Amino acid sequence: MNIVVISSSKVGTKTQTATKKVVELIQAHYPGESLTLIDLKELDIVFSDGRNYLDYSGDTAYVTKTVMDADVLFIGAPTFQGSIPATLKNIFDLLPQNALYHKTVAMIMMAGSPKHFLVAETQLKPILSYMKANIVPNYVFIEDKDFHLQKIVNDDVLLRLETLVENTLVLARTYAEIWRQQEDSYDF
Amino acid sequence: MAKENKNCLPAFDASKGIEFGIYTLGDHLINPHTGKRISAGQRLREIVEMARLADDAGLDVFVMGESHQDYFVSQAHSVVLSAIAQATKNIRISSGATIISTSDPVRVYEDFATIDLLSNGRTEIVAGRASRVGLFELLGYDLRDYEALFEEKFDLLLQINQNEHLTWQGEFRAPLNNAHIIPRPLKGQLPIWRAVGGGPGSAVMAGRAGVPMYMAHLGGPTGAFTGTIAAYREAARESGYDAAALPVTTAGFFYAAEDTLTALREYYPHINEGMKFTNGQGFPKQAFAQAQDVRSIINVGSPQQIIEKILYQHEQFGMQRYVAQLDFGGVPFDKIRQNIEMIGTEILPAVKKHTAKKEN
Numbered sequence: 001m002n003i004v005v006i007s008s009s010k011v012g013t014k015t016q017t018a019t020k021k022v023v024e025l026i027q028a029h030y031p032g033e034s035l036t037l038i039d040l041k042e043l044d045i046v047f048s049d050g051r052n053y054l055d056y057s058g059d060t061a062y063v064t065k066t067v068m069d070a071d072v073l074f075i076g077a078p079t080f081q082g083s084i085p086a087t088l089k090n091i092f093d094l095l096p097q098n099a100l101y102h103k104t105v106a107m108i109m110m111a112g113s114p115k116h117f118l119v120a121e122t123q124l125k126p127i128l129s130y131m132k133a134n135i136v137p138n139y140v141f142i143e144d145k146d147f148h149l150q151k152i153v154n155d156d157v158l159l160r161l162e163t164l165v166e167n168t169l170v171l172a173r174t175y176a177e178i179w180r181q182q183e184d185s186y187d188f
Numbered sequence: 189m190a191k192e193n194k195n196c197l198p199a200f201d202a203s204k205g206i207e208f209g210i211y212t213l214g215d216h217l218i219n220p221h222t223g224k225r226i227s228a229g230q231r232l233r234e235i236v237e238m239a240r241l242a243d244d245a246g247l248d249v250f251v252m253g254e255s256h257q258d259y260f261v262s263q264a265h266s267v268v269l270s271a272i273a274q275a276t277k278n279i280r281i282s283s284g285a286t287i288i289s290t291s292d293p294v295r296v297y298e299d300f301a302t303i304d305l306l307s308n309g310r311t312e313i314v315a316g317r318a319s320r321v322g323l324f325e326l327l328g329y330d331l332r333d334y335e336a337l338f339e340e341k342f343d344l345l346l347q348i349n350q351n352e353h354l355t356w357q358g359e360f361r362a363p364l365n366n367a368h369i370i371p372r373p374l375k376g377q378l379p380i381w382r383a384v385g386g387g388p389g390s391a392v393m394a395g396r397a398g399v400p401m402y403m404a405h406l407g408g409p410t411g412a413f414t415g416t417i418a419a420y421r422e423a424a425r426e427s428g429y430d431a432a433a434l435p436v437t438t439a440g441f442f443y444a445a446e447d448t449l450t451a452l453r454e455y456y457p458h459i460n461e462g463m464k465f466t467n468g469q470g471f472p473k474q475a476f477a478q479a480q481d482v483r484s485i486i487n488v489g490s491p492q493q494i495i496e497k498i499l500y501q502h503e504q505f506g507m508q509r510y511v512a513q514l515d516f517g518g519v520p521f522d523k524i525r526q527n528i529e530m531i532g533t534e535i536l537p538a539v540k541k542h543t544a545k546k547e548n
Binding site: 049051052053054055065068096098099101102182183186187188 | 319320321322331332449452453456467468469472473474477
């Protein structure tokens with residue numbers, strides 16, 4: 001399994017903190033898996049101009065190719081203006097329309113207020129569905145008050161992140177086995 | 189009453205059925221069955237030989253596209269087509285596509301008119317916009333002008349075709365002041381097609397210009413492409429042209445073997461692995477498996493099954509010409525030869541017979 005974790009905020013540290021925690025959990029529980037953390041705060045990504053993802057250069061090409069090579073994606077995102085950040089939407093725009101076909105995708109959403117609880121449901125899931133992702137149904141929603149000095153201080157959140165990592169890997173491995181059986185059945 | 193169409197339209201004899209050709213993009217990829225890749229020189233020579241075999245087998249047209257990406261040998265496609273003109277006798281020779289956006293239409297016309305004279309009047313041009321855009325940077329163009337470059341230069345190419353002396357001014361090329369553009373092709377003009385892939389936007393532009401349309405397709409149900417052809421004909425009608433007089437070519441994956449499963453088994457790795465290199469994504473096996481259904485546009489299977497599919501596509505599209513891409517992804521030459529033989533002996537005669545328009 002090729003696992004990629006995306007921290008999609010250029011602002012503050014909460015998305016970074018949460019995605020680093022996801023990385024720690026994967027390393028602890030699934031040490032044999034290939035794992036990459038993409039932190040958009042550290043990278044210089046151009047806006048999509050419609051070209052094939054292979055035709056970009058620099059950090060943009062690194063991100064598009066890394067995401068396309070992934071079997072499993074964990075997407076960590078803040079809530080801006082009641083939606084996902086433009087930095088994350090741009091990553092989707094850089095990719096082909098069926099880029100997430102046969103990829104298992106999990107979501108971790110940050111927000112300053114519980115009023116944003118459904119942003120993942122109404123803003124992020126439709127895009128992932130359109131791009132043919134196999135979405136992990138439940139996501140982890142984390143509020144500002146669950147962080148303190150770049151640490152998650154709410155045990156409930158930490159346990160929910162553990163559950164998310166476990167469910168995602170179980171689903172990804174199960175899908176991989178189902179797809180293998182399905183492709184074998186074609187007999188060519 | 190339709191208005192006069194000044195574009196040169198290729199002549200088709202409906203009583204003989206549709207035309208059948210093959211096309212190559214000149215990809216230069218590893219054969220996934222062996223893990224080996226032939227040299228660029230061998231690939232180029234095999235493309236010329238493929239055209240010669242197609243000519244011998246009685247196919248109507250051989251088409252070659254231009255690409256400047258990695259894993260291709262077709263950068264100088266007009267040079268290869270010129271070699272093909274020398275190696276063949278009867279088959280028509282066409283580009284598919286020439287990327288007119290990043291070329292000088294005057295030079296393109298000079299090249300293809302020359303090939304036309306060398307081939308004794310067998311040459312056509314298919315002009316396209318490029319599905320991959322690395323050549324914009326390579327050749328010094330700005331990708332932001334993607335559409336404007338094509339529309340201006342394609343229109344200039346059409347004007348050159350209609351006017352031996354031309355005065356012209358535009359944004360992306362030096363002006364022409366009563367310029368004498370020679371050589372002229374054997375019949376005075378060359379058939380020039382517009383390449384269309386993807387959605388109906390480009391098809392509508394082809395219809396408005398009253399030029400023939402060359403439509404490439406990868407996979408999916410045949411019915412998904414009827415909208416593009418309808419949009420083309422509708423746009424032509426709205427612009428005052430006789431839509432029925434405008435020909436359509438369809439182009440897509442093709443592979444024949446003695447039975448369907450063998451064809452799928454042999455060709456799928458070429459498509460799947462080849463597309464990973466050229467497009468960055470493989471071809472889903474589930475979608476390829478649907479090629480067994482007559483309604484899938486991928487012409488892979490036994491000769492009989494392919495005949496049925498092309499006839500179905502002809503019912504849906506009413507195209508005048510079908511061109512098959514049978515060499516993609518490192519298909520070894522003995523299989524290319526076998527495919528051309530099957531086309532010549534079984535598929536082409538049956539398709540022509542059943543699509544020939546009967547006299548009332």
